[in-house]
Amino acid sequence: MENSYTGRVLRQATVLIVLFLIPSSALARQDTVWDFRDGNVPGRWEVRTMAPPTPSPEGLLIHTESAGHMLQISNLEHDIESVSFTYESARALKAKMLFRVRSGGVSGPMLELPFSVQATHSGPTTVHLDVGVYGNWDPRPTEIGFFFPAGTQMLLQEVTLSDFNATEKLWQGFLSFWTYDTFKSYTVNFVWGPRLATTPAQRMQxxxxxxxxxxxxxxxxxxxxxxxxxxxALQRLRGRIDTRKGATLVAATIAALWLLYDARMGTEFLYYAVHDWRTYWSQELQQRVLRGRGGFHAFAEWAAPRLREEEEYVFLPVVDEFAGFLRYITYPSLPIRPTSGTGGHLWAVFLRPDVAVNQSGSLMQNGQPLSPPGTVIDTWTAESFLFQTFP
Amino acid sequence: MIFVAFLIGTALITAVGWYALRAAEGSVHVLWWWERAAAGFVLGSTLSMFAVFLAAIAGMPLTRWTFCAVLLGSLACIAIPVLLKHRMQPHSTLPTAPSHSLSIIPGSLLFWGILLLALWTAVKVATGAVLLTATPPFQDDVINNWNFRGKVFYYAQEFTLELQRGYGVVESDRVSSYPPSVPLLKTWYASLYGTWHEGLVNAMHILWYLCALLLLFGALCRMVGTGWALIGAYALSSIPLYLIHGSVAYADLFVSIHLFFTLSQLLLALRATGDAERSAHLRLGALALALLTFTKNEGIALYLPILALVAATVFLYMRRKGAAIARPALWTGTVLLIIAGPWLLYKFRYGLPFGNAKAVSGLQFAWQPGVLRAVFINLFFEGNWLLFMPLFVLLLLREWRSAFAWPLLPATGFILLAFLAQMGVFLFTSVSVEALNQTGVARGVIQLLPIMVMLAVLLTRTWWLRHRG
Incomplete structure (x- = not known):
C-alpha cells in the first residue's frame, strides 16, 4: 500500500514538473544580434561629437580623436537582460553603454553603464555586461547606444542583446551554483558559498x-x-508513515543536503589549490600571479635575497599594502621612507610606471628627483627593478 | 632535514604535553593513547612555550639550546615523577569502549560510505596542507602578528615586546599584548632547523586541525559510541571555514582545541561513575583551562570568566550529588595560578592591553546598527558553516529539555554565554566594524565550533533515539 502511494506521489510530481517546464521552454531565449561585419550597420544610428564610424568587412571601425556617442532608437520586442560585445581594440579604454530609461511610459533620463575595453593583440575578444548590476537598469530602454572616449581605435564586430527564459535562467542558476570563488584575502574570515545567477554575464562575474x-x-x-x-510531516499527520520512518526520512534529507553542500564547498576548496597551481606553482617565476595580488609575491621572492643583504632599503610599491608583506619577507632587513635621510642605498621599485631613472642617474617620480645618483642593478620588468645609489 | 626538524620539534613538545596529561590523569588513565598524543601536542605546545617564556623573561636567550634545555628540563620535571609514580602505583582504570560501538562489516554499504568520506576528508586535508606550506604568506595577521613575532624572536634571539615594522615604526603594545605561545612555537621550529622556513613554521596548523578532529572523535566515542563520533568528526571536518583555518597560520583553531578539551573533560567528569575517574577528567579540564589563558587575549578576557562560572556551577552540582570535588577544585585553582598568574603579572607590569589588538578599556558603548544583519548573513547565508548553524539552532529549540539540563547544561550554557558576550562586543562597541566587514564574527565562532559540533551530535542522538524508539 505504502509503495503504491509513494509511486503515485512521484508520478504526480513528475507530471507537474514537466507541465511547468513545457510552457517555459516554449519561450526560447531571445537574442537580438547587431552584426557589424561585412559592412553591415544594423539600425539607424545618430552619431554625435565624434568622427562617424566606418563600416568595413571586419566590422565597424570607430576611430575618433574626440569623445562622442552613437545612439539608436530601440524597437526590440524583448527585454534586455545581458549585453555582450565582440571587438578588437588598439588600446585599453573606458567606454560606456547608454540607455534611455522609461519614465511613466515615456522616455526618461539617459543612464550610463561604464565598461572596460581591453587592448586586443591576438584577435577579437568578447565582453559580457551584467546589466543587472545597475539598480536602475530598464530592460526595455527607448534608446540604446555607446559612448567612446577621445582616442578610441576600435573595431566593433557584434553586439548581442539577450533575454533569457525561465529554463535558461534555471540552467544558469545551476551552473552558477557550481561556480567557485578563488582564495582571497577575505577567505580566512568568510566564504561566500554558492551563489545563483540568472544570465551568463552575471555568472561570469x-x-x-x-x-x-x-x-x-x-x-x-x-x-x-x-x-x-x-x-x-504531512505524511506523518495523515498516518501514512510512522514516527520512526518519518525520523529516518528527515535525517536522510538533512544528510543528503549536507553531503551536497560539502561536495560544493569541498570542491571549491580543492579549486583553491588548482587555481594556485595554474597561476603560481606551475609558472616560471616571472609569470607567477598569486590570488589577486598580481606578480607581487613572485617579485618579492626574486628581490628578497638581495634586499636581505642590506639593513635597510627603500621600497616604492604600487600599493602600500605590499610594504607590510615585503617587510615581513625581508625581515630583519627593513624598509624605510625615501625621505628618511638615513642613507638607504638600495631601492626596490614595484609596478611604478611613474618612477624612472633620469639622465643624471637619479630615480625620478613625475619629474621630481627621488634619490641620489645610482644605477639599476637588476630588472624584473620595466616598471619593477632594484636600484642602487652610488656610495 | 626539514622533515626531521619538524618531527623532533613536534615530538619533544608532544612528550611534554603527554606527561603533563598523565600527571593530571593521576592513577586513572582516562584518555586513549591517541587522544593523549593529540591533546599532548596541542596542550604541550602551550605548556612548553610557557616554560620558554618564563626562561626568556628571566634572561635566557631564545636560541636552539635554550629551547632544547627548557623543553628537556620541563619534560624531565614532569615525566620523572609520573614514571616513578607509575612504577610505585600502577594505573588502574583504562577507558572502556562504549557499550554501543559501531560494527562496520567490510564490504557493506556503511563500510564504503565511511571509506569514501574518509578519503574525501583526507584529500581536503592534504590540499589544506599544501596551501598552508607551499604558498607565500598571504594574510595580514600572519605577517603582522603570529609569524612576524616568531621571526622577530628568532632573529633577535630574545623575547621582546618591541616590533620593528619598518618606516621607523616601533610597536610594543598591540600584537605584543598577545600571549607569545604561537610565535614562540614558530621560533622553536626555526631554531631547531637553523633557518626561518615558512612551510616548516606553518605546518603545525594543519596538525592542530587533525588533533581537533581526533579529540572530538575521542570525546564523542566515550560519550555516545563510535558511530556518532564518526558523524561528529565528519561534520566538523566538512565545515569549510574550520578547514580553512587549519590551512592558514592563524591561532583561532588553536584556541578552539583548548576550549574544547576544557569543556569535554567537564562533561566527561559529569558522566564519570567513580571519584577517581571524575577527578582525572576535572584535572585534565583544569590544565586545559589554565593553558587557554596563554593562547590569545580572549582566553583571559572573554573565556576565562565564563569557564570559571561554568566550572564553579559544575563543581557545586557535583558536590550536591555527593562527589568529592575539593581536591580537583584546589588543583584547578593551583594550575590556573601557576600559568595565568605569571602571564597576568607580566601584562600588568608592561601595561599590555587585553583586547584583540585593541584595548578593551577604551571602548565606548552604544548600539551599532547593521551588526545583527551582518551576523545573520554570516551564520545563515554565507558558505562558512554549511547548514550547521540553522541545524544547531533547531536542535537547541527542539531538544531544549536535554540541552538545558544536566549533563549538557555546562556546554549549552558556555556556548550561549560566550556567543552572547561576543555579540555584545559587536553590537555595542566600535569593534562592530569587525562584524560589519565580516572580519571578526567568524573568528569567535571558529573558537567555539568543536564544542558546538559535540553538543549538536549529542542533541541529534537524543532526538534520534526518541523518535526511533
Whole structure:
C-alpha cells in the first residue's frame, strides 16, 4: 500500500514538473544580434561629437580623436537582460553603454553603464555586461547606444542583446551554483558559498564584485529542506508513515543536503589549490600571479635575497599594502621612507610606471628627483627593478 | 632535514604535553593513547612555550639550546615523577569502549560510505596542507602578528615586546599584548632547523586541525559510541571555514582545541561513575583551562570568566550529588595560578592591553546598527558553516529539555554565554566594524565550533533515539 502511494506521489510530481517546464521552454531565449561585419550597420544610428564610424568587412571601425556617442532608437520586442560585445581594440579604454530609461511610459533620463575595453593583440575578444548590476537598469530602454572616449581605435564586430527564459535562467542558476570563488584575502574570515545567477554575464562575474551580485545559494538548501520536511510531516499527520520512518526520512534529507553542500564547498576548496597551481606553482617565476595580488609575491621572492643583504632599503610599491608583506619577507632587513635621510642605498621599485631613472642617474617620480645618483642593478620588468645609489 | 626538524620539534613538545596529561590523569588513565598524543601536542605546545617564556623573561636567550634545555628540563620535571609514580602505583582504570560501538562489516554499504568520506576528508586535508606550506604568506595577521613575532624572536634571539615594522615604526603594545605561545612555537621550529622556513613554521596548523578532529572523535566515542563520533568528526571536518583555518597560520583553531578539551573533560567528569575517574577528567579540564589563558587575549578576557562560572556551577552540582570535588577544585585553582598568574603579572607590569589588538578599556558603548544583519548573513547565508548553524539552532529549540539540563547544561550554557558576550562586543562597541566587514564574527565562532559540533551530535542522538524508539 505504502509503495503504491509513494509511486503515485512521484508520478504526480513528475507530471507537474514537466507541465511547468513545457510552457517555459516554449519561450526560447531571445537574442537580438547587431552584426557589424561585412559592412553591415544594423539600425539607424545618430552619431554625435565624434568622427562617424566606418563600416568595413571586419566590422565597424570607430576611430575618433574626440569623445562622442552613437545612439539608436530601440524597437526590440524583448527585454534586455545581458549585453555582450565582440571587438578588437588598439588600446585599453573606458567606454560606456547608454540607455534611455522609461519614465511613466515615456522616455526618461539617459543612464550610463561604464565598461572596460581591453587592448586586443591576438584577435577579437568578447565582453559580457551584467546589466543587472545597475539598480536602475530598464530592460526595455527607448534608446540604446555607446559612448567612446577621445582616442578610441576600435573595431566593433557584434553586439548581442539577450533575454533569457525561465529554463535558461534555471540552467544558469545551476551552473552558477557550481561556480567557485578563488582564495582571497577575505577567505580566512568568510566564504561566500554558492551563489545563483540568472544570465551568463552575471555568472561570469559573480565573484568579481564584493559582495557578489547574485542570489544566495543557501535558499536552495532551505527550500529543499522545508519542502521535504513539510511533506514528511504531512505524511506523518495523515498516518501514512510512522514516527520512526518519518525520523529516518528527515535525517536522510538533512544528510543528503549536507553531503551536497560539502561536495560544493569541498570542491571549491580543492579549486583553491588548482587555481594556485595554474597561476603560481606551475609558472616560471616571472609569470607567477598569486590570488589577486598580481606578480607581487613572485617579485618579492626574486628581490628578497638581495634586499636581505642590506639593513635597510627603500621600497616604492604600487600599493602600500605590499610594504607590510615585503617587510615581513625581508625581515630583519627593513624598509624605510625615501625621505628618511638615513642613507638607504638600495631601492626596490614595484609596478611604478611613474618612477624612472633620469639622465643624471637619479630615480625620478613625475619629474621630481627621488634619490641620489645610482644605477639599476637588476630588472624584473620595466616598471619593477632594484636600484642602487652610488656610495 | 626539514622533515626531521619538524618531527623532533613536534615530538619533544608532544612528550611534554603527554606527561603533563598523565600527571593530571593521576592513577586513572582516562584518555586513549591517541587522544593523549593529540591533546599532548596541542596542550604541550602551550605548556612548553610557557616554560620558554618564563626562561626568556628571566634572561635566557631564545636560541636552539635554550629551547632544547627548557623543553628537556620541563619534560624531565614532569615525566620523572609520573614514571616513578607509575612504577610505585600502577594505573588502574583504562577507558572502556562504549557499550554501543559501531560494527562496520567490510564490504557493506556503511563500510564504503565511511571509506569514501574518509578519503574525501583526507584529500581536503592534504590540499589544506599544501596551501598552508607551499604558498607565500598571504594574510595580514600572519605577517603582522603570529609569524612576524616568531621571526622577530628568532632573529633577535630574545623575547621582546618591541616590533620593528619598518618606516621607523616601533610597536610594543598591540600584537605584543598577545600571549607569545604561537610565535614562540614558530621560533622553536626555526631554531631547531637553523633557518626561518615558512612551510616548516606553518605546518603545525594543519596538525592542530587533525588533533581537533581526533579529540572530538575521542570525546564523542566515550560519550555516545563510535558511530556518532564518526558523524561528529565528519561534520566538523566538512565545515569549510574550520578547514580553512587549519590551512592558514592563524591561532583561532588553536584556541578552539583548548576550549574544547576544557569543556569535554567537564562533561566527561559529569558522566564519570567513580571519584577517581571524575577527578582525572576535572584535572585534565583544569590544565586545559589554565593553558587557554596563554593562547590569545580572549582566553583571559572573554573565556576565562565564563569557564570559571561554568566550572564553579559544575563543581557545586557535583558536590550536591555527593562527589568529592575539593581536591580537583584546589588543583584547578593551583594550575590556573601557576600559568595565568605569571602571564597576568607580566601584562600588568608592561601595561599590555587585553583586547584583540585593541584595548578593551577604551571602548565606548552604544548600539551599532547593521551588526545583527551582518551576523545573520554570516551564520545563515554565507558558505562558512554549511547548514550547521540553522541545524544547531533547531536542535537547541527542539531538544531544549536535554540541552538545558544536566549533563549538557555546562556546554549549552558556555556556548550561549560566550556567543552572547561576543555579540555584545559587536553590537555595542566600535569593534562592530569587525562584524560589519565580516572580519571578526567568524573568528569567535571558529573558537567555539568543536564544542558546538559535540553538543549538536549529542542533541541529534537524543532526538534520534526518541523518535526511533
Amino acid at each position: 559573480i565573484f568579481a564584485r564584493t559582495p557578489p551580485r547574485a542570489g544566495w545559494g543557501n535558499w536552495v538548501f532551505y527550500t529543499l529542506a522545508i519542502m521535504a520536511v513539510a511533506t514528511i
